[in-house]
Amino acid sequence: MGWRFWKLGEDKPLRDRIIESIKSIEFHKRELDNIKRRLEARKEKLFNLTVKALEAKDKVRAKVYATEHAELKRVIKVVTISELALTQIAIRLESICDTGDVIVQVSAAFKVVKKIGEELSSIMPQLETTMKEVNDVLVETMSSLQQITPETPITLDLSSGEEILESAKKYVEEKISSLEEPLPESLQGEYSLEKIQNIALLASGDDEEEPFKATLLNAPRPTPEQAILDNRVLEYIRANGSYNVVEIASCLGVPVDKVEQSIFRLAAAGKIHVGEVG
Incomplete structure (x- = not known):
C-alpha cells in the first residue's frame, strides 16, 4: 500500500516528528541503562552487606538488606524489560520511515507505548512525556490514513504489541532467573519494617553504623x-x-x-x- 507523510497540526512533516520520537526514545534508553547500572552496583553491595550481617549473627539487619536486595532485583527486571521494549518500538518507528508499513508497525506500537508508560512512570517520570509524544505521533499517523484509500481494509491488530512485551519479558527472565524467589528461611520471621525502622538502609544509605544486638535463631x-x-x-x-x-x-x-x-x-x-x- 502506497502512502505519503502528511503535515499534521504542526509545520513539521510527520516523518520528521517520527524521527524526533526515535531520537527521544534512544536518549531515554541510555538513561535507563545508566539507572540499571547504578541499581546493579547497589544490589551487589547489598548482597555483600547481607552476607556480612549473617556472619555477625545480626539477623534483623540481614533481613532488611536481603529484602532491599530482592526489591532492587524486581526494579531492575522492570527497567530491563522496558529498555528492550523501547528498542523494539524504535525499530518499528524506523520501519514506518523506511518502508511505509504503517498499519502493522503503528498498531503494534500502540499497546507497548501505553504499557511501558504505566510501568516506568514511578521509576522515571520524565519518560512519561516522551511516551505521550510518541503516542501522539502514532495517533496522528493513523489519522492521516483516513485521507488515504487503501487497497485493503485497515484493521488494527494489537496482538503484536503484546508479543513485543512478551518477547522482552521472556528474554529478561531467561537472563535473570528466579527473580521472585523468596528470602532464605534463615532470614524469614515475624519482623516487619515498622519494628526495624531504626535501621538506616536506603539505596545510598550509610552501612557503617554500630552493630545491632538481636537474639537470633539458628538457621534451619x-x-x-x-x-x-x-x-x-x-x-x-x-x-x-x-x-x-x-x-x-x-x-x-x-x-x-x-x-x-x-x-x-x-x-x-x-x-x-x-x-x-x-
Whole structure:
C-alpha cells in the first residue's frame, strides 16, 4: 500500500516528528541503562552487606538488606524489560520511515507505548512525556490514513504489541532467573519494617553504623539439594579465592539467585567470610 507523510497540526512533516520520537526514545534508553547500572552496583553491595550481617549473627539487619536486595532485583527486571521494549518500538518507528508499513508497525506500537508508560512512570517520570509524544505521533499517523484509500481494509491488530512485551519479558527472565524467589528461611520471621525502622538502609544509605544486638535463631538445616549446592559453592570459593556471584554461577552452571542463597546459608553457618565472596 502506497502512502505519503502528511503535515499534521504542526509545520513539521510527520516523518520528521517520527524521527524526533526515535531520537527521544534512544536518549531515554541510555538513561535507563545508566539507572540499571547504578541499581546493579547497589544490589551487589547489598548482597555483600547481607552476607556480612549473617556472619555477625545480626539477623534483623540481614533481613532488611536481603529484602532491599530482592526489591532492587524486581526494579531492575522492570527497567530491563522496558529498555528492550523501547528498542523494539524504535525499530518499528524506523520501519514506518523506511518502508511505509504503517498499519502493522503503528498498531503494534500502540499497546507497548501505553504499557511501558504505566510501568516506568514511578521509576522515571520524565519518560512519561516522551511516551505521550510518541503516542501522539502514532495517533496522528493513523489519522492521516483516513485521507488515504487503501487497497485493503485497515484493521488494527494489537496482538503484536503484546508479543513485543512478551518477547522482552521472556528474554529478561531467561537472563535473570528466579527473580521472585523468596528470602532464605534463615532470614524469614515475624519482623516487619515498622519494628526495624531504626535501621538506616536506603539505596545510598550509610552501612557503617554500630552493630545491632538481636537474639537470633539458628538457621534451619538446608535441604539435601541445597546442601549439595552449598558444598559445591564452598569448594569453589576455597579453590579459587575471591570471585563474584555471577562468575561462580557461570562456572557451576546454576542460576545466580541459587548461588546467592547458598552464600547466605554458608555465611549464616560461619563457613565463609565476606572477604571470600565478590
